[in-house]
Amino acid sequence: MVALLRVAACVLLLPFALSTPTPTPAESESDLVLTPSGYQNRANVHHVPSGAHIMHVADKIHVLHPNGTLFKVVTPKIKAPTPVVARSAASAAATMASGWITYASWVSSAPDTQPIKNFTTSFTSPQEPASNIGQTLFLFNGLCPADGTSIIQPVLQYGYSSRGGGSYWSSGAWYAFSNTEFFASPLEPTPDNWALNATIGLTNFTAGTGYTYAINMQGAPGAKLTVTSPQNLVWATIALESYGVTSIKNYPAGSTSFNQVSLLLSNGTVPAPTQSWAVFNNNTDGITTTVVANKFNGGVVKINY
Numbered sequence: 001m002v003a004l005l006r007v008a009a010c011v012l013l014l015p016f017a018l019s020t021p022t023p024t025p026a027e028s029e030s031d032l033v034l035t036p037s038g039y040q041n042r043a044n045v046h047h048v049p050s051g052a053h054i055m056h057v058a059d060k061i062h063v064l065h066p067n068g069t070l071f072k073v074v075t076p077k078i079k080a081p082t083p084v085v086a087r088s089a090a091s092a093a094a095t096m097a098s099g100w101i102t103y104a105s106w107v108s109s110a111p112d113t114q115p116i117k118n119f120t121t122s123f124t125s126p127q128e129p130a131s132n133i134g135q136t137l138f139l140f141n142g143l144c145p146a147d148g149t150s151i152i153q154p155v156l157q158y159g160y161s162s163r164g165g166g167s168y169w170s171s172g173a174w175y176a177f178s179n180t181e182f183f184a185s186p187l188e189p190t191p192d193n194w195a196l197n198a199t200i201g202l203t204n205f206t207a208g209t210g211y212t213y214a215i216n217m218q219g220a221p222g223a224k225l226t227v228t229s230p231q232n233l234v235w236a237t238i239a240l241e242s243y244g245v246t247s248i249k250n251y252p253a254g255s256t257s258f259n260q261v262s263l264l265l266s267n268g269t270v271p272a273p274t275q276s277w278a279v280f281n282n283n284t285d286g287i288t289t290t291v292v293a294n295k296f297n298g299g300v301v302k303i304n305y
């Protein structure tokens with residue numbers, strides 16, 4: 001019951017909180033850049049080195065180079081950031097749904113002393129969409145806190161984001177903190193039909209205080225970040241997100257299958273098989289998620305375009 005309520009809260013908060021617009025007059029369109037958390041102010045989107053370590057230190061966020069030297073210190077905004085607007089030529093013309101389109105979801109109800117240790121999926125980059133009109137697609141597995149305001153995610157992207165890209169697939173690692181500050185590794189161009197293993201692994205934690213997660217993508221080794229989160233990330237998702245889509249031809253054909261979907265808790269156990277993946281579909285455009293194998297050890301989640 002608690003888990004179900006949490007899912008409901010996340011579903012309400014994340015897709016909509018990250019994409020609901022109210023621009024301030026001072027904001028010009030060019031200040032907004034696209035991230036997997038929707039359009040955000042450029043100043044809040046931080047491009048960090050591959051393998052960077054992002055740590056919360058008192059009220060600041062420190063970004064370290066892989067060798068441990070300081071790259072950047074970010075002072076998170078105290079209040080919510082200037083709200084987000086979906087803009088761009090492609091988005092203005094969009095006639096199909098944008099934001100989180102469809103996803104599978106599971107929320108751990110284990111105590112903070114038993115966080116999720118490992119969330120892995122194996123999938124293959126799709127054939128490029130038949131039609132490119134400047135749309136952006138994001139496919140990913142991610143971990144969020146129960147309130148859905150932050151996310152750690154290895155992301156396969158088609159099209160452009162603030163971090164780059166183009167009319168091809170590319171892979172990157174992203175961290176969004178508190179709907180406020182957004183961090184991205186460099187993007188690694190990724191061929192069509194390319195095998196990827198996307199992993200979020202907990203490498204260290206102190207219950208209730210700090211949880212260190214490493215994002216790695218086998219098949220795209222530059223898509224790499226380590227994040228020490230102040231929060232326990234209990235909500236696992238597998239999602240398709242899109243911006244600027246006007247036709248089903250702007251999506252790949254067929255489906256994308258996330259295979260070997262595996263979750264482990266820190267005590268080494270797989271979540272009990274009595275639990276299951278939930279599915280959310282924005283039914284506007286008929287794009288759906290199917291849970292083909294509803295399990296936490298070798299599960300299969302398919303996104304059907």
Ligand SMILES: *[C@@H]1O[C@H](CO)[C@@H](O)[C@H](O)[C@H]1NC(C)=O
Nearest residue numbers: 049065066067068069070071
């Ligand atoms: C750490 O890495 C950064 C970026 O590559 C480099 O500029 C810096 O000199 C390195 N520092 C040390 C102590 O190796």
Ligand SMILES: *[C@@H]1O[C@H](CO)[C@@H](O)[C@H](O)[C@H]1NC(C)=O
Nearest residue numbers: 096097098099281282283284
């Ligand atoms: C689908 O997405 C559109 C935005 O593109 C939104 O207006 C609509 O409320 C969403 N529908 C559901 C069921 O979430």
Ligand SMILES: *[C@@H]1O[C@H](CO)[C@@H](O)[C@H](O)[C@H]1NC(C)=O
Nearest residue numbers: 109110111114265267268269
């Ligand atoms: C591991 O943690 C889960 C979640 O709290 C619990 O259900 C399970 O019994 C634990 N397993 C062991 C072997 O401790």
Ligand SMILES: *[C@@H]1O[C@H](CO)[C@@H](O)[C@H](O)[C@H]1NC(C)=O
Nearest residue numbers: 117118119120199201202262
């Ligand atoms: C996570 O699990 C995968 C296999 O599912 C394994 O290859 C990987 O080493 C694990 N990573 C961590 C950090 O435990």
Ligand SMILES: *[C@@H]1O[C@H](CO)[C@@H](O)[C@H](O)[C@H]1NC(C)=O
Nearest residue numbers: 203204205206209210211212
């Ligand atoms: C693990 O985290 C604790 C604090 O939560 C820290 O003291 C310790 O040095 C960390 N260990 C490693 C190997 O990073």
Ligand SMILES: *[C@@H]1O[C@H](CO)[C@@H](O)[C@H](O)[C@H]1NC(C)=O
Nearest residue numbers: 122195196197218219220260
């Ligand atoms: C993904 O992991 C599987 C084993 O879990 C392995 O056989 C495969 O080679 C890995 N793929 C890549 C691209 O590393």
